[in-house]
Amino acid sequence: MDLQLSVFLLFILFTAGHSLSCYECMSPTGSCAEQTVKTCPIGYSQCMSLTTERQVGDITFKVKAKDCAVTCQSWSMNFGFARTTSSCCDTNKCNAQDAPDPIPNGKKCYFCDDKSCSNKLSCLGTEDRCIKATGTFEGQSVLKGCVSKSICDDTTSAGVGSGNVTCCEGNLCNGAQSVTQSFLFLCCSLLSYFMMH
Template sequence: MDLQISVFLLFILFTAGHSLSCYECMGLTGSCADQKLKTCPAGSSQCLSLTTVTQGPISVKVKVKDCAVDCQSGSMNFGVSKVSTSCCNTDQCNVQDAPDPPNTPNGRICYQCDGQNCSNTVSCSGTEDRCIKTTGTFGGKSLVAKGCVSKSICDATSFIPNVKGVSCCEGNLCNGAQSVTQSVLFLCCSLLSYFLMH
């Protein structure tokens, strides 16, 4: 009996002291070639790989890897920017880059904001099976972002700093059309920073 208790206590001692290790990098040129291994801080339970593609006059692809507190695999599409995340929970499991955000339309259509106009539409792709509407305040200005999102990501976005409202819905164009006063890029940056910092 004493041997069983000793083995159990040793097991707890070794497993409680284990910290997750993940790869870390920020590739601003579309590649995460210079990744380093990192011991995650307390509270981090997952490894994250993220790919963001911003479209417009200048297209930019950013690859990010890091530790995460709460991470969900899936994708978001705000028209001007698309994000794909891959999450895992074992040591060094984020060695592979997150795939590029999907481009093959899946039949779902949602509203998206372009400057002051939120009556534009975007075709959802891959696992993006929900429409999303987010509102937030930055520098005293109210911002709105709309687009497509995977259900898994939508379920995990309720605690993003500076974003007061995140609502997801099913059905084409269910996220409503209305005008806004500021650019959607500020709000997208907040959503992106949430995934980078958590």
């Protein structure tokens, strides 16, 4: 009986001692200078680092976040006016560095602004697919840009947009069309989905 109790206590101590620790921060100013170490809850097996940049006129907003994640994949998406990059790892405090700033990879896709969807965008880092998402918000809305393959796989398996999200592999394969309505709502919805999954 004492041997079983000892083994049980050792098991508890062993598993508690192997909880993953990740850096945690949320910075709307673009700097995670004040990050803390967090012991991840049970079931969280990865650390993540996320960087989002948003261009509004001549002003660029940058947000950085770090935390524990249940499941995580490194990915990037770029819609011309907004870009998000996520990096993931699975060892203690492995998310000390920010998500990397991706470099151009030679691929090109179309992106939309408030006047046209025929703007050309240079894809960065792991962005190896072009994306086109349509939805209805005050009329027809279109969102186009560059994304990583893992985002396309997630939208297909999760049924995001009920067939309104399509990905393709060739340069400029997401077609050029004009757009007359705001697509900010669609962008925010799509970005929120990927940040939460």
